[in-house]
Amino acid sequence: MNSLHGRSIVLGISGGIAAYKAVELCRQLVDAGAHVAPIMTEDAHRFIGPVTVSALASEPVHTSLWDDASPIPHTRLGQNADVIVVAPATARVIAAYAMGLSHDLLSATLIATRAPVVLCPAMHTEMWEHPAVEDNIALLRSRGVIIVEPQSGRLAGGDIGTGRLADTATIVEAVTTALNGSVKDLVGTSVLVTAGGTREPIDAVRVIANRSSGKQGYAIAEQAHKRGATVTIVSTVDRQTLAGITVVPVETAQQMLDAVSCHAPSSDVVVMTAAVADFRPVQAIAGKIKKDEGIPQIILEPTVDILGFLGTRKPAGQILVGFAAETSNLVDNARGKLKRKNLDLIVANDVSADQVGFGHDTNEVTILLASGEALEVPLADKHTIATAVLDSVSRVRMAHRPQ
Ligand code: PMT
Numbered sequence: 001m002n003s004l005h006g007r008s009i010v011l012g013i014s015g016g017i018a019a020y021k022a023v024e025l026c027r028q029l030v031d032a033g034a035h036v037a038p039i040m041t042e043d044a045h046r047f048i049g050p051v052t053v054s055a056l057a058s059e060p061v062h063t064s065l066w067d068d069a070s071p072i073p074h075t076r077l078g079q080n081a082d083v084i085v086v087a088p089a090t091a092r093v094i095a096a097y098a099m100g101l102s103h104d105l106l107s108a109t110l111i112a113t114r115a116p117v118v119l120c121p122a123m124h125t126e127m128w129e130h131p132a133v134e135d136n137i138a139l140l141r142s143r144g145v146i147i148v149e150p151q152s153g154r155l156a157g158g159d160i161g162t163g164r165l166a167d168t169a170t171i172v173e174a175v176t177t178a179l180n181g182s183v184k185d186l187v188g189t190s191v192l193v194t195a196g197g198t199r200e201p202i203d204a205v206r207v208i209a210n211r212s213s214g215k216q217g218y219a220i221a222e223q224a225h226k227r228g229a230t231v232t233i234v235s236t237v238d239r240q241t242l243a244g245i246t247v248v249p250v251e252t253a254q255q256m257l258d259a260v261s262c263h264a265p266s267s268d269v270v271v272m273t274a275a276v277a278d279f280r281p282v283q284a285i286a287g288k289i290k291k292d293e294g295i296p297q298i299i300l301e302p303t304v305d306i307l308g309f310l311g312t313r314k315p316a317g318q319i320l321v322g323f324a325a326e327t328s329n330l331v332d333n334a335r336g337k338l339k340r341k342n343l344d345l346i347v348a349n350d351v352s353a354d355q356v357g358f359g360h361d362t363n364e365v366t367i368l369l370a371s372g373e374a375l376e377v378p379l380a381d382k383h384t385i386a387t388a389v390l391d392s393v394s395r396v397r398m399a400h401r402p403q
Contacts (some may be wrong), residue, residue: 003176005033006378010077010113012086012106013053014093015043017156018122018165022087023048025168026056029175037062037077039106041093065105074105078112082391083178086110087148088122088165091133097145098136114395116178120148120171125161144185148174180226180387185394187228192267193221194260194274194306196236198253201284202298210275211358214239216323217273219386221245227390229269234259236274253277253303264310264318269393271321272307275358279303311342317400319344319393327352334368344396345369347389355379367392371399 009029013022019040029036035058040050042063050061062073070076078084086093086106093106097119102108110117119140127133128150141147148171153164165171195217197210214237222242225231232246234256241247248263250256253276264270279300289296307322314320322343324334327350334348348366351357356364356379364379367389377388 003180003384004029004172006380006384007034007082007179008080009034009036009175010081010084010109010115011036011038011057012041012084012089012093012109013038013044013048014041014086014088014090014106015046016088016090016122016165017047018088019044019047021165021168023052023056025085025087025171026053028168028172030056030058032172034058037081039063039077039109041104041106043090062105065108074102074108074112077105078109078115081109081113081115082388083116083118083175084110084113085118085120085171085175087118087120087171089119091121091123091127091130091136094119094121094133094136094140098139114398115391116144116146118146118148118171118174118178120166120174121150121163122165123150123163124155124159125163128163146174146178184228186224186269186390189224189229189268189397190266191221191224191229191231191269191271192234192260192263193217193224193231193271194234194256194276195221195239197275198236198256198277198303199251200253200277200280200303202281203285203287203289205288208277208280210277212275213237213359215359215361216363216382216385217271219382220271220273220389223383223386223390224269232263232267234263234274253280253306257304257306257309260306260310265313265315267318269319269321269397270310271323271389271393272310273323275325276306277303278305305341307343308341311340314342319396319400321389321393322346324348325351325357331366331368331374334366338368338370343370345389345392347385365389369396 038053038057038061054060096107097110148166151164152162196214197212199207199209221231221233234248248259282299282301320343326333330348330350334346338346346368349357355362363385365377367375
């Protein structure tokens with residue numbers, strides 16, 4: 001699946017001659033399966049007509065803070081965006097963003113988002129090389145904004161120099177990279193992930209197990225690693241993973257509890273993706289139960305709820321993430337677990353749905369935040385789901401950050 005498929009992109013177009021190139025950018029993003037919400041500044045209207053952009057985008061052009069059906073369009077657009085790309089970004093838009101101004105819809109949306117932002121400056125060489133612009137660009141880069149540098153070539157009025165908007169393919173690639181977790185928002189963060197299903201011994205050869213393959217847990221671990229985190233996986237499955245990720249192999253719920261208890265206190269983020277047995281045989285039989293000894297009676301006892309246990313001793317600032325595998329009342333059941341286990345967010349999947357949950361390469365989830373926010377992530381490969389989960393983790397971390 002294309003990595004832009006199903007992603008929400010806000011395309012900001014500001015008032016420069018390169019605005020006409022944003023039309024082609026919009027078309028390519030939509031062709032790649034993205035939902036594109038365009039914002040044009042008043043000045044952009046001097047260069048291109050909004051009808052052209054509206055016809056190609058996924059929704060009509062937004063321009064004003066005041067004439068949208070929603071009373072707060074900037075927060076709706078900013079919060080729903082998976083990424084914001086501004087092409088072209090004029091010196092004025094760059095300065096406003098660096099200063100945190102919110103005088104129009106585009107500038108307000110830029111500061112009302114926690115999504116990655118890709119800025120594609122385009123202006124005359126003298127402006128691009130002005131110390132004020134250089135300082136603003138440096139400041140924005142230091143805040144994690146991705147700058148797609150302008151290219152050298154013919155500029156408006158026949159001049160030649162640096163300041164041409166980067167070509168469309170380069171911008172699309174930067175947007176894709178931003179969405180794929182090349183954003184290094186987890187540098188300096190330790191992330192603990194559990195993966196796979198526990199196996200509880202009945203006798204020397206038989207176990208109570210479940211269908212978890214570990215794919216979703218490993219996808220989260222690998223995306224977190226790509227975003228700069230130090231990652232440990234407590235895993236019941238033997239899967240290839242990226243160099244640099246520490247794997248702690250376990251088999252039973254008790255072993256997972258022991259390993260998690262050891263690593264969780266020093267972790268900034270804990271993601272319990274594993275399917276942990278709720279019950280285990282009171283005692284595993286030594287040796288193999290013989291068939292001719294009759295039907296065995298296996299007495300079960302509850303295991304410790306690892307996530308619930310972590311929720312009772314969560315260090316300050318730690319983000320605790322659970323999963324909820326449901327077959328009915330997805331959101332209500334998951335919200336119950338979110339509250340009972342003192343989580344920051346929970347990822348609910350309806351494991352009775354086609355291609356969702358156990359064993360599949362794909363998943364479809366609703367991410368529920370303790371704040372009450374809910375985000376539906378449509379059917380996608382498990383790495384895309386992992387990216388969405390980590391985006392939410394990042395948002396919650398930013399919200400918890402001392403001001
Ligand atoms: O591994 P895959 O094949 O890729 O499949 C992914 C998945 C379906 C396993 C994953 O998406 C998922 O839903 N994981 C949670 C499975 C589960 O056990 O859900 P639950 O609703 O029973 O548990 C809720 C939460 O409590 C989970 O975070 C679970 O890890 C945790 N738990 C449960 C029981 C227990 N004794 N201790 C726990 O910590």
